[in-house]
Amino acid sequence: xxxxxxxxxxxxTYGERKLNLETGLAERGESETVxxxxxxRALELAVAQAGQIDxxxxxxxxxxxxxxxxxxxKALAMGADRLVHIADEKLAGxxxxxxxxxxxxxxxxxxxxxxxxxxxxTDGLGGVMPAMIAELLGVPHASTLSSVDISDGRVSGxxxxxxxxxxxxxxxxxxxxxTDRFPAARFPNFKGxxxxxxxxxxxxxxxxLGIDPEALxxxxxxxxxxxxxxxxxxxxxxVDEGDGGEKxxxxxxxxxxx
Amino acid sequence: MMTAFPxxxxxxxxxxxxxxxxARSAAGLLGAASDVGTxxxxxxxxxxxxxxxxxxxxxxxxxxxxxxxPGTDSSSLAVPTVDALSAAADLVRPDAILVSNSIDGRDIAxxxxxxxxxxxAVDAVGIARDxxxxxxxxxxxxxxxxxxxxxxxxxxxxxxREGAVEVRAEATTPQVELLSVTPSxxxxxxxxxxxxxxxxxxxxxxxxxxxxxAGGRGLASQEQFALVEExxxxxxxxxxxxxxxxxxxxxxxxxxxxQTGISVSPQLYVGIGISGAIQHRAGxxxxxxxxxxxxxxxxxxxDIADFGVVGDVFTVVPQLIAALSARKA
Numbered sequence: 392x393x394x395x396x397x398x399x400x401x402x403x404t405y406g407e408r409k410l411n412l413e414t415g416l417a418e419r420g421e422s423e424t425v426x427x428x429x430x431x432r433a434l435e436l437a438v439a440q441a442g443q444i445d446x447x448x449x450x451x452x453x454x455x456x457x458x459x460x461x462x463x464x465k466a467l468a469m470g471a472d473r474l475v476h477i478a479d480e481k482l483a484g485x486x487x488x489x490x491x492x493x494x495x496x497x498x499x500x501x502x503x504x505x506x507x508x509x510x511x512x513t514d515g516l517g518g519v520m521p522a523m524i525a526e527l528l529g530v531p532h533a534s535t536l537s538s539v540d541i542s543d544g545r546v547s548g549x550x551x552x553x554x555x556x557x558x559x560x561x562x563x564x565x566x567x568x569x570t571d572r573f574p575a576a577r578f579p580n581f582k583g584x585x586x587x588x589x590x591x592x593x594x595x596x597x598x599x600l601g602i603d604p605e606a607l608x609x610x611x612x613x614x615x616x617x618x619x620x621x622x623x624x625x626x627x628x629x630v631d632e633g634d635g636g637e638k639x640x641x642x643x644x645x646x647x648x649x
Numbered sequence: 650m651m652t653a654f655p656x657x658x659x660x661x662x663x664x665x666x667x668x669x670x671x672a673r674s675a676a677g678l679l680g681a682a683s684d685v686g687t688x689x690x691x692x693x694x695x696x697x698x699x700x701x702x703x704x705x706x707x708x709x710x711x712x713x714x715x716x717x718x719p720g721t722d723s724s725s726l727a728v729p730t731v732d733a734l735s736a737a738a739d740l741v742r743p744d745a746i747l748v749s750n751s752i753d754g755r756d757i758a759x760x761x762x763x764x765x766x767x768x769x770a771v772d773a774v775g776i777a778r779d780x781x782x783x784x785x786x787x788x789x790x791x792x793x794x795x796x797x798x799x800x801x802x803x804x805x806x807x808x809x810r811e812g813a814v815e816v817r818a819e820a821t822t823p824q825v826e827l828l829s830v831t832p833s834x835x836x837x838x839x840x841x842x843x844x845x846x847x848x849x850x851x852x853x854x855x856x857x858x859x860x861x862x863a864g865g866r867g868l869a870s871q872e873q874f875a876l877v878e879e880x881x882x883x884x885x886x887x888x889x890x891x892x893x894x895x896x897x898x899x900x901x902x903x904x905x906x907x908q909t910g911i912s913v914s915p916q917l918y919v920g921i922g923i924s925g926a927i928q929h930r931a932g933x934x935x936x937x938x939x940x941x942x943x944x945x946x947x948x949x950x951x952d953i954a955d956f957g958v959v960g961d962v963f964t965v966v967p968q969l970i971a972a973l974s975a976r977k978a
Contacts, residue, residue, distance in 0.1 A: 408790045415796060429909070487769045488762060513908050517771045522727065522759030526835070533726065533838040535752050552752045553856065554666055555845040559726055561838035571909050572902060610803040612768040615784060617796045623934060623953040630946070631960025636968025639940065642956045648917045648938060649884060649973050
């Protein structure tokens with residue numbers, strides 16, 4: 392079974408993240424970059440499945456700048472079999488539609504039975520990519536799963552929604568997205584790190600996938616303006632001297648918040 | 650006779666709850682639409698519920714309501730609604746398509762935008778219209794930046810963050826029409842069973858709540874987390890938590906506010922025993938008013954708090970609850 396895991400490099404949420412105020416693009420040099428944690432959980436699920444099902448091949452597919460290869464290699468050390476990295480300067484600032492087209496083309500090229508992604512990335516917080524890819528590939532998708540069972544050519548699981556939880560099932564090939572209910576990824580061990588050095592890494596451009604990022608026939612979302620919100624100023628800070636709760640109550644009442 | 654739709658139509662997908670009531674996101678979506686054009690609601694629900702749902706959408710400002718019955722397709726995930734949205738967009742030719750940035754909304758908007766090859770903008774906190782069309786406003790990196798996006802051409806598909814839009818449209822009586830939908834036959838997952846989340850309390854839902862009280866590591870135990878709930882009930886607020894409180898197992902995952910949890914933009918946010926790690930701040934710093942109580946005077950949450958109390962949460966919060974209860978009585 393061919394499992395595709397979608398992963399990406401993101402600015403570390405635990406540090407300050409910056410946008411370039413002229414281009415609107417992430418300032419990659421300004422913040423530490425890491426593999427997105429939810430994508431690591433998706434890979435962990437794939438690796439766990441590989442331990443239970445025969446003949447699983449795990450391919451990590453990622454789009455990002457050339458410099459992301461170093462970060463993405465960690466996925467190979469964690470147990471992925473190969474990496475397909477789409478790196479193309481023309482894709483900097485690609486919108487959701489173009490990203491979905493690129494990823495779908497790369498996935499189709501690699502071949503797939505099951506595509507696993509995180510439910511939302513920690514940088515864009517979009518949460519739409521799995522559904523877009525499913526539509527472009529013409530396969531079912533089951534999003535926001537908190538449990539997954541793969542057997543008899545089907546993927547099933549519990550899908551958490553805003554109003555409840557549902558049991559869903561889909562015939563393979565299919566796309567699923569998972570939540571952070573899934574276990575965090577294992578740390579790569581020494582053996583994994585050594586083995587990763589021999590695993591295939593394929594770097595592709597948009598042209599390799601037959602896509603022209605500059606084609607004008609499809610509408611794209613473009614950034615018109617970006618501005619930095621002035622940092623929130625601290626207001627009143629008091630040290631409790633026995634009446635802190637009462638003073639806070641007064642503040643809430645004065646501001647008609649209680 | 651075919652209804653003529655206004656040139657400035659904004660197509661709004663209204664989600665219907667399992668109970669038949671409109672999802673709470675409906676008011677903000679129709680409000681946002683009314684601000685830039687004429688709201689046309691699309692409601693996908695059983696025929697027996699369509700009339701009352703259309704009426705309810707009118708009360709929230711829908712000038713037109715298209716209803717579509719998914720029929721036996723209702724066990725297919727997302728695809729029947731995407732099919733209905735495609736049919737509605739073909740019919741209405743709107744200037745924009747608005748969908749809630751809910752879990753279901755994101756699936757539907759993603760599939761619809763990919764299918765129709767329209768530009769997609771997600772998690773907008775507002776929309777506007779300029780001379781070239783509809784512009785979506787976004788708040789990114791936890792509110793640190795504001796970004797405006799628009800499509801190069803064609804109407805944008807926009808998912809709107811719940812609770813972010815305050816504009817409300819005037820109530821009206823909608824022109825109701827049954828939409829005819831040709832199923833696309835696109836492969837879909839099947840819903841085998843659904844369990845509605847039991848409403849365990851009368852508290853508001855965290856997502857979209859006007860007031861939020863959140864607790865963190867400083868509560869020290871599951872028993873003592875009850876203090877957060879007590880204050881929330883006095884304020885009529887939803888209950889949230891930091892990742893530390895969730896990871897400690899004091900509250901369920903669904904309470905988590907922050908980068909990997911829910912983003913909230915309430916009128917009032919009260920943080921109890923929460924230090925304000927950047928992960929948490931990313932999910933709450935767009936709150937209108939931030940109040941924090943923490944024993945550590947250097948806790949980063951004080952840097953963004955409008956009112957901060959440095960003190961023991963176990964003395965300050967009970968006193969706050971008593972003072973607020975006394976005013977109510």
